Amino acid sequence: MGYLDLDTKMDRKLERLQQQAREFGLQVVRPAGIALDKLHDPADVIAEGSLLWDVFRQFREAGLHKTMIPKAYGGTMGSVSPLAAPLVNEQMGYADGGLAVSLLVSVMPFAFAILSPHREIRRWAADYAHDTSGKLIGCWAITEPDHGTDWVMGTCSEGCHPSMAPGLTAVKKGDEYIVNGAKSAWVSNGTIATHAVLHVGLDPSKGIHGSGLALCPLDLPGITRGAPLNKIGQRALNQGEIFFTDVKLPKKYMLLPSPGFFGKNVFGHTFLGVANSSMGVTFASQAQATLDLALDYAGNTRRNGKLLADKKDVRLRLFRMFAKVEAARLLARKVSAHFFSLSSSPVSPITASKASFWAISKALQAYFAVYEKSGTVRNWSRKYTEGPEEPTPLMEWGKYGVVSKITATETALHVAEEAMKLFGEDALSPDCPIEKMLRDARASTVEDGVNDALAIATSESL
Amino acid sequence: MKLVEMDILPGRETGAVLKEVKKFSKAMVRPAGVEMDSIARPGEALAEGSALWEVLKTFRKLDLHLMGIPEELGGMGGEDWMTSVVVAESLGHGDPGLALALYACCAPFAAAALSSEPGPRKLVKTFCKDYDCTLVGCMPPAGVPRAGKPTVFAKMDRGRAVINGSVPRAANAPIATHALVEVEIAGRNPGAGYALVPLGDPGVTSKPAVEKSGQRPLPQGGLAFDNVKLPKGFLLASTAAGHARMKRALFLREQKLLAAVFSGVAMAAFEEAQKYAAARIQGGVPIIEHDNIRLQFFHMAKDLEAARAAARRLAQHLEDKPDNGSALNATGVRCLAMETAARVVSEAMQIFGGYGLTKEFPLEKMFRDVRSAMVEQGDPDALALAAMAAG
Ligand SMILES: Cc1cc2nc3c(=O)[nH]c(=O)nc-3n(C[C@H](O)[C@H](O)[C@H](O)COP(=O)(O)OP(=O)(O)OC[C@H]3O[C@@H](n4cnc5c(N)ncnc54)[C@H](O)[C@@H]3O)c2cc1C
Numbered sequence: 001m002g003y004l005d006l007d008t009k010m011d012r013k014l015e016r017l018q019q020q021a022r023e024f025g026l027q028v029v030r031p032a033g034i035a036l037d038k039l040h041d042p043a044d045v046i047a048e049g050s051l052l053w054d055v056f057r058q059f060r061e062a063g064l065h066k067t068m069i070p071k072a073y074g075g076t077m078g079s080v081s082p083l084a085a086p087l088v089n090e091q092m093g094y095a096d097g098g099l100a101v102s103l104l105v106s107v108m109p110f111a112f113a114i115l116s117p118h119r120e121i122r123r124w125a126a127d128y129a130h131d132t133s134g135k136l137i138g139c140w141a142i143t144e145p146d147h148g149t150d151w152v153m154g155t156c157s158e159g160c161h162p163s164m165a166p167g168l169t170a171v172k173k174g175d176e177y178i179v180n181g182a183k184s185a186w187v188s189n190g191t192i193a194t195h196a197v198l199h200v201g202l203d204p205s206k207g208i209h210g211s212g213l214a215l216c217p218l219d220l221p222g223i224t225r226g227a228p229l230n231k232i233g234q235r236a237l238n239q240g241e242i243f244f245t246d247v248k249l250p251k252k253y254m255l256l257p258s259p260g261f262f263g264k265n266v267f268g269h270t271f272l273g274v275a276n277s278s279m280g281v282t283f284a285s286q287a288q289a290t291l292d293l294a295l296d297y298a299g300n301t302r303r304n305g306k307l308l309a310d311k312k313d314v315r316l317r318l319f320r321m322f323a324k325v326e327a328a329r330l331l332a333r334k335v336s337a338h339f340f341s342l343s344s345s346p347v348s349p350i351t352a353s354k355a356s357f358w359a360i361s362k363a364l365q366a367y368f369a370v371y372e373k374s375g376t377v378r379n380w381s382r383k384y385t386e387g388p389e390e391p392t393p394l395m396e397w398g399k400y401g402v403v404s405k406i407t408a409t410e411t412a413l414h415v416a417e418e419a420m421k422l423f424g425e426d427a428l429s430p431d432c433p434i435e436k437m438l439r440d441a442r443a444s445t446v447e448d449g450v451n452d453a454l455a456i457a458t459s460e461s462l
Numbered sequence: 463m464k465l466v467e468m469d470i471l472p473g474r475e476t477g478a479v480l481k482e483v484k485k486f487s488k489a490m491v492r493p494a495g496v497e498m499d500s501i502a503r504p505g506e507a508l509a510e511g512s513a514l515w516e517v518l519k520t521f522r523k524l525d526l527h528l529m530g531i532p533e534e535l536g537g538m539g540g541e542d543w544m545t546s547v548v549v550a551e552s553l554g555h556g557d558p559g560l561a562l563a564l565y566a567c568c569a570p571f572a573a574a575a576l577s578s579e580p581g582p583r584k585l586v587k588t589f590c591k592d593y594d595c596t597l598v599g600c601m602p603p604a605g606v607p608r609a610g611k612p613t614v615f616a617k618m619d620r621g622r623a624v625i626n627g628s629v630p631r632a633a634n635a636p637i638a639t640h641a642l643v644e645v646e647i648a649g650r651n652p653g654a655g656y657a658l659v660p661l662g663d664p665g666v667t668s669k670p671a672v673e674k675s676g677q678r679p680l681p682q683g684g685l686a687f688d689n690v691k692l693p694k695g696f697l698l699a700s701t702a703a704g705h706a707r708m709k710r711a712l713f714l715r716e717q718k719l720l721a722a723v724f725s726g727v728a729m730a731a732f733e734e735a736q737k738y739a740a741a742r743i744q745g746g747v748p749i750i751e752h753d754n755i756r757l758q759f760f761h762m763a764k765d766l767e768a769a770r771a772a773a774r775r776l777a778q779h780l781e782d783k784p785d786n787g788s789a790l791n792a793t794g795v796r797c798l799a800m801e802t803a804a805r806v807v808s809e810a811m812q813i814f815g816g817y818g819l820t821k822e823f824p825l826e827k828m829f830r831d832v833r834s835a836m837v838e839q840g841d842p843d844a845l846a847l848a849a850m851a852a853g
Contacts, residue, residue: 040502108853148815149744163746231819232826305842313843417804420833421841425631428837435675438833441759442811443819450815452754 002003003288006330007083009337014083015396021064021088025095030433034095036236037436045236046192047159052102056134059103064088066129068107071121074129080282082340086281087331093282094289097412097440098234100282101447105188109138109195109215119253121215124195139181141192141216141242144168147208148184151199152449154208154399155268156460162320164208166201168244170254177214177254179222181246184238191225191240202259209263213256214249222247233439234447269461273401275448280332280404283444285406287325287412290437294318294419297426307421317422321415328411335404339397402458406451412441463736463750465763469544471775476545481526483549487556490520491822495557498679499827504671508637508681518562518567518595527568528590528809531575535583536590545671545676545779547722551770554726557716557833559680561723566633570599570642573708575656579695583657585640599637600661600685602629604712606789606848613689616657616697617648623697624655625665628686635683636671641681643685644709655700657692665690676827676834710787714780717792721773721799728806729798731828735759735810738823741790742815746751755813762806769802794851797842804832 032051039045059065067085069075069454076084092100110128112122116241128136142151156171158164168181179200196216203210226241251257274340298308298318308314416438420427427434445451501507508514521527526549531537531565546690574582589597608653614627629643639661647653668686670709699708736759739750749755776795780787805829811818818825836842 143816146743158745161746163743184816185820230821231820232829303782313847316845378692387581417833420837421843424837424841426843428834430673435833439675439830442808442829446816446819450812452812456754 021091029095093285096235165204275399276405277401491556550722554723559677581695676830
């Protein structure tokens with residue numbers, strides 16, 4: 001069936017990028033996802049010779065990973081339309097939800113690296129942009145075995161409760177931090193990542209609000225990994241614990257060294273929104289993929305002599321699926337593109353530190369230019385690292401990311417349930433991805449925060 | 463937070479049986495289901511000495527296979543509705559796939575007990591005494607009365623029926639000795655009946671157990687019949703009225719069973735979530751103390767109690783008026799139970815957060831079980847329309 005692209009900002013260049021991503025997605029990512037899903041032991045997903053590595057390598061070779069790295073670092077962000085990143089991410093989600101997450105989260109430490117005042121760390125971004133072998137893999141190490149939703153609640157007032165203090169701590173000793181503790185088995189890319197965005201507890205009396213943020217190379221002595229997680233859905237996505245035992249983390253890696261950045265403030269609110277908005281794009285697109293398979297099936301399958309697409313109950317079901325999918329898709333793309341559009345807005349003067357002006361302005365340009373636009377950020381590090389502040393227009397964006405994620409994942413789950421019913425036993429045949437899509441969608445309503453918890457935490461910014 | 467049994471429980475004797483069943487389900491059925499679910503190749507779960515056989519044998523040791531078989535053939539006579547529902551609920555609570563396997567294991571023999579011919583009656587007598595499980599029944603899903611067509615055909619040859627055709631998927635096919643299959647009888651109009659097929663016949667080929675996502679402990683496979691000559695009397699219910707009655711009875715029984723089994727799954731999910739929510743600390747307190755979680759529990763309880771009550775009501779009706787059940791009533795009850803189970807399991811999973819998605823906790827398996835039941839035992843909408851057509 002035909003979809004109209006309701007986005008008036010599409011142009012030829014974007015259409016070509018979209019087409020390139022679509023072909024890669026359908027030819028490489030989708031079949032790899034189906035094959036990896038079937039592996040009984042999740043250790044096989046990351047074994048040598050696994051299709052996973054082909055996906056990573058070819059994604060990088062095609063340059064599709066560059067949309068989230070600024071131009072100054074060898075990426076394309078800022079030099080192409082803000083729609084570029086959402087368009088690529090859409091196609092990955094369309095191909096395979098779990099692998100899309102793996103590819104997406106991979107960029108995180110490298111994208112954050114540009115926020116660092118240290119040139120050496122900022123270079124990570126360029127290394128990533130130029131990596132065509134897929135050897136650089138990032139992860140977001142935030143949740144812990146005993147603190148899952150606590151981190152989500154950490155973005156609102158509730159997060160200051162001392163009982164919510166992170167289990168993974170960093171204690172400053174001279175020029176290093178000594179890091180001890182564990183990140184949860186859910187960390188996406190957890191057992192294969194080379195670099196992490198790592199949330200650490202600095203001041204337990206402040207609960208989650210007492211945490212700091214490090215960029216951590218994962219080859220430091222004392223870091224070990226758990227076994228790959230065996231779970232119901234997104235089985236192609238590697239997940240697993242990361243353990244830290246007396247790890248000496250040089251202080252240059254501590255990006256945000258003062259507790260308080262992760263509270264009821266700009267950073268806290270936006271942080272969830274950024275991750276959530278990508279999830280929104282991914283799963284709205286998975287929902288579309290499910291719908292497309294359902295339409296195709298209904299148009300080609302007869303039951304009791306009648307074409308499914310000619311039955312009124314089936315037509316009603318399909319149209320309702322279409323209505324939900326399109327609503328989710330439009331929302332997700334808009335919210336994500338809005339975020340990337342802010343990256344090309346002009347940067348206003350920053351007075352924080354002259355030495356790191358360049359880095360910080362680039363960083364802000366790339367990621368938090370949203371704050372610039374409203375002209376409220378003058379001293380980013382102070383603003384980000386000190387406690388609750390007055391709500392500003394800046395804080396408004398984050399909740400849209402959350403809305404997008406909740407809407408998209410619930411749509412993906414609903415549509416997959418509906419498609420399962422339509423396919424009946426055919427959903428279980430070996431190369432039909434419908435049943436897998438249901439399991440993948442099932443995980444998405446917990447991934448990046450349980451939907452209800454996200455809603456409650458973010459309701460503070462209504 | 464506690465759900466109480468709202469029905470008047472049966473007398474002391476049945477009460478004792480039910481207690482045993484609950485114990486069996488908890489101590490054996492649930493762990494066997496988990497074990498069989500985790501075996502990569504379905505065939506391996508069926509090997510002699512596996513957990514499956516232990517479950518099948520223990521079920522017989524408890525004499526549960528005698529329910530519904532007349533006393534003169536060695537059975538317990540009629541079953542009371544409450545017992546049958548609570549047994550099914552309990553088994554579903556343990557493992558829905560195994561609950562259905564246990565049902566299919568007995569169903570062909572219970573059907574044979576209705577025959578007046580000496581052949582089938584003798585088989586039933588042997589079945590009642592068969593504590594080693596040398597006789598295992600097998601059955602494809604019972605179709606909605608007056609919907610669908612048989613895919614197996616019988617022709618009469620000197621008083622004995624010869625069977626040809628195939629069924630794509632039948633419960634217990636890979637392990638069974640006897641299958642109960644609906645057949646169209648050639649040369650009679652209208653002509654249909656049920657064949658009780660001994661699967662040891664050389665004309666029978668059994669397709670290997672199929673790989674599937676949910677209800678993995680329920681062994682399933684296809685059967686093909688090539689000129690299988692039935693023993694005398696093994697064509698059951700071959701008059702027009704007899705066939706219609708058996709078809710209706712099998713269908714209604716299956717609806718009742720599925721409704722009860724899936725109410726059991728919903729209960730199990732609810733209880734697991736309850737335990738988890740009391741132990742899991744987030745936000746500095748057990749998560750059961752958060753009002754959003756409490757609200758989830760309330761709605762789960764409300765819905766699952768409604769589904770259970772409906773299943774019992776259907777069972778009671780079928781006991782009082784066995785020939786009077788309507789497809790609409792029965793399908794409604796069964797769909798309510800299925801949909802409720804799907805919703806309750808999904809809610810319970812949300813309460814478990816990430817842990818609910820892993821093999822460490824039973825929720826992810828319940829999710830797969832319920833979802834695959836929805837496709838294997840039929841799309842609720844398609845069932846609903848078939849029921850509307852059947853009246
Ligand atoms: C596919 C997938 C990918 C993931 N990727 C990553 C990753 O890359 N990095 C990473 O660090 N983590 C990752 N996660 C972890 C994810 O963020 C957590 O699973 C999620 O935040 C929930 O935490 P939990 O599992 O500990 O559940 P819990 O926090 O234990 O929540 C259990 C239930 O309690 C409720 N609840 C808890 N606290 C409160 C409260 N204060 N108020 C009201 N209700 C509450 C929740 O809503 C939920 O229903 C991933 C998870 C999945 C499933």
